[in-house]
Amino acid sequence: MTAQVKDSLSDDDLLSLINLIKNIYGFDFSQYSKSSLKRRFERLLGIKQWTLVDLKTTITNDPSFFDVLLREITVNVTEMFRDPAFYKSLSLNVLPYLDSYSRIKVWNAGVSSGQELYSFVILFSENGMFDKAFFYGTDINTEVLEEAKNGIYSLIDMRSFANNYVKTDFQRAFSNYFTVGYHNSTIKSQLKKNTHFSIHNLLSDGVFNEFQLISCRNVLIYFEVELQAKVIELFIDSLCLFGFLCLGSKEAVRSKELLSRLKVIDSKQNIYQRIK
Amino acid sequence: MKTPELIILAGSAGAFHVIYELVKKLPASYAIPVVVVMHRGKKQDNNLEGLWNNASEIIVKEITDKDEIKGGIVYLCPSDYHLFIEKEKVFSLDVSEPVLFSRPSIDLTIQSAAEVYKSKLLAILFSGANQDGALGLLKSKSLGGETIAQDPNEAEVDTMPLAAITLNAVNKTLKTKEIELLMLSFAK
Numbered sequence: 001m002t003a004q005v006k007d008s009l010s011d012d013d014l015l016s017l018i019n020l021i022k023n024i025y026g027f028d029f030s031q032y033s034k035s036s037l038k039r040r041f042e043r044l045l046g047i048k049q050w051t052l053v054d055l056k057t058t059i060t061n062d063p064s065f066f067d068v069l070l071r072e073i074t075v076n077v078t079e080m081f082r083d084p085a086f087y088k089s090l091s092l093n094v095l096p097y098l099d100s101y102s103r104i105k106v107w108n109a110g111v112s113s114g115q116e117l118y119s120f121v122i123l124f125s126e127n128g129m130f131d132k133a134f135f136y137g138t139d140i141n142t143e144v145l146e147e148a149k150n151g152i153y154s155l156i157d158m159r160s161f162a163n164n165y166v167k168t169d170f171q172r173a174f175s176n177y178f179t180v181g182y183h184n185s186t187i188k189s190q191l192k193k194n195t196h197f198s199i200h201n202l203l204s205d206g207v208f209n210e211f212q213l214i215s216c217r218n219v220l221i222y223f224e225v226e227l228q229a230k231v232i233e234l235f236i237d238s239l240c241l242f243g244f245l246c247l248g249s250k251e252a253v254r255s256k257e258l259l260s261r262l263k264v265i266d267s268k269q270n271i272y273q274r275i276k
Numbered sequence: 277m278k279t280p281e282l283i284i285l286a287g288s289a290g291a292f293h294v295i296y297e298l299v300k301k302l303p304a305s306y307a308i309p310v311v312v313v314m315h316r317g318k319k320q321d322n323n324l325e326g327l328w329n330n331a332s333e334i335i336v337k338e339i340t341d342k343d344e345i346k347g348g349i350v351y352l353c354p355s356d357y358h359l360f361i362e363k364e365k366v367f368s369l370d371v372s373e374p375v376l377f378s379r380p381s382i383d384l385t386i387q388s389a390a391e392v393y394k395s396k397l398l399a400i401l402f403s404g405a406n407q408d409g410a411l412g413l414l415k416s417k418s419l420g421g422e423t424i425a426q427d428p429n430e431a432e433v434d435t436m437p438l439a440a441i442t443l444n445a446v447n448k449t450l451k452t453k454e455i456e457l458l459m460l461s462f463a464k
Binding site for chain 1: 357391
C-alpha cells in the first residue's frame, strides 16, 4: 500500500471559492457548514481530476456548470422511510390531529429526489388521508426535482426502502405502491397526482403557502447555526397555528425565541407543533 | 506524551466492548473531550447513550448537530451519520454517501479533527474488519498528531489496526491496558 494523504483545500481556498461562486452565479454558500462543504469540493475535484484552478476557470467561463456544481456540492443522499420510528411517531402523534382538517398541505423542504415525500404520500394513503392532502416538494436543484417528479428508483435501493417500510409496522405490501420493471420501480401515477415539485431556495426565498405539516430532515445539518435559525423561522412562519414541524432527529432548535413558539411533540424524533 | 486537546476512539467489529470498558474507567472530571466513532448497525441505535451513561462516571452524550465540544463529556457519533469537526470546535453531522461502505467514516472524522487540532489530537484505532481509519491516522500523523493502534495481536479483528500500521500511519502500537494507563495519565 502506498501512503497517500490527499491534498486538501485550505480555509482560504474554500473562502475564495465561496466568493467566486457568489459573484459569478449569485449563490451564497457562506453560511454552509464549512467542514462538510470543504469535503464536497475536494470530492468534486477528485471526481473531475481537476486542480483548484481548473475548477475556478470552469466556474468563471461556463454558466451551465452551475447545475452540475449544485448537484455535486449539495448532498442529495436520501432514502424512503429513513428512521422507521419517525414514521411510527407521525402515525401516532400527528396524523390523528391532522385528520381533523378538511384539507392538509404538506411541505417537504429539501426534497431531493423525492424519497421522503413519497414516504409521506404512502403514510397518508395507509391512514386513509391521501385524498385530502397535497404534497409540495421543493429543492434548489432542478435536476433532482426532475428525478423526484419521475419517482423512479433502482431495485437495489428499493430493497433497502422495503426493509425500512417493514419496520414501520404498516399493514400493506410495499410493492402495492410501485410499478416494477427490470431494473427500476416507479411510483404509481395515482400516488403522484396530489404532488407538486418546484424550485425554492431556503436561503433567499420566503413563505409561499400555509401548511399543516412541514418536514425538513437532515438539511439543516449543512448550515451554520445562524442560517439554521433563519430557516426554522421561515418554517414556523409557513405553518398554520398548531401545524407540525419535523426536523432530523440529530438536529436542534437552539434559539430560545424560536423554541417559545413551538411545543415539543416527540423529542427523540424531533417533531414540533407551532403554538404561536 | 503531552496532553492532547481532543481524543478520538475509533473502531468497528470487536471494538465495542474494548472502548466501552475504557470509557467506564474515565473519571467524571476528565478534562479532555473524548469522541467515539464506531461502525454500528444502522438500526441498533437503541439508546447506547443511556446504557453507557448509566455505566460510566463521566457524562456520555450522543452528538446533536452543532454541539459545542466540551471537556468532561464522552461524545458518541450517532449511527448512520458522518461526523465532522468545525474549526470553531463544534460538531457537524452529514448524511452523504458512505466511504469504504461505512457511515460514519472514521477517516472523515479523524481527517477533519486533525485539520482543527493538529498536534493536539490523539487518535486511537481499535479492532475492526475493514481499512477505515488508516488514511485518517496518516493525515493526523502528518499534521503532528499522536496516532495509536491497538496491538493487532490483541485485537479481536486485526484488519483495521494492521491497515493503519502497514500504511505507516501509527506512532505507537499499544495493548488496551497501556491505552487505558495513557488516557488516565492525562486526568488531573
